[in-house]
Amino acid sequence: MVPAPPPSDGITLEVVRFLAWLKKRGASQRLLYCNKKWEQKGIRVKEICRGPARGRMRMQNDPSTGEKWIVLSDLVWADNLMMEYGEEIPHHSQWIEL
């Protein structure tokens, strides 16, 4: 794991891990599913949409089912954060914070 930079603008390691998860799952996922997985880790998806990811991640209704989905629209922003936090490909050879 790359030493995490100091938290800024509400971006934490867990938030970046959530963004990485969302991106690797096709950059869109049901809000229900996001909450089911990430609420227990302290991630409030709606708050992230309104806060640090404002304008970059949005909540959208699926017109065919009416379900709420979370859509990550700014993939470049997510990429940069993931690289900064070592979450792009979190493999074993990365630096470990001692």
Added chain:
Amino acid sequence: MKTLFMVTALSVDVIIMTGGTPVPAPGPEFSDVPYAGLFGDTVIARVVEEIIADPHSVYHPRDLEELTGASSPSVRDALATLTRFGLLKTAGGKHPAYTVDRSKKTFVALTLLAYATLDDRQGSDCMNTAIPHYCETVRSSCTGIQVYGATTAYRISGESGSISPVILAGCGNAYRYPAGTAPQD
């Protein structure tokens, strides 16, 4: 007089493309089929997509049943298969917990595949961004990272008393290996 053919007006929606305009997605935007349906919508594909997307969590069969909506036996089968392939490591006998083995190249390849399917659908460039970054981190780990963390050099000796190669270990941990089998990683 016979009508040979008819000309009708067709309306075609056109998106004006500029340099940075992403290619429109061919598939449905709201789909949670793993890897855009490349391997079908199977339980094992769902489990693989989940563990690759979040390789830091500790997974219990019940969590995955809830997350994937799959039955207990099918999730157990999927977990057994992935453990057999070495992608998952398991601990705990009666109530097993699974972690992702991030040292496997399969893990890296599947992570890149996740980006590739996204790129092909959205016209993004995630995979090409990830590859050079991965190569940089792998290369730096192969070229003298021990220098930074090492405080003491430990001589690893075998049971016979013969001396095997000297290994530099960080964090003050000494490891004992049979002579000649000390790993270089």
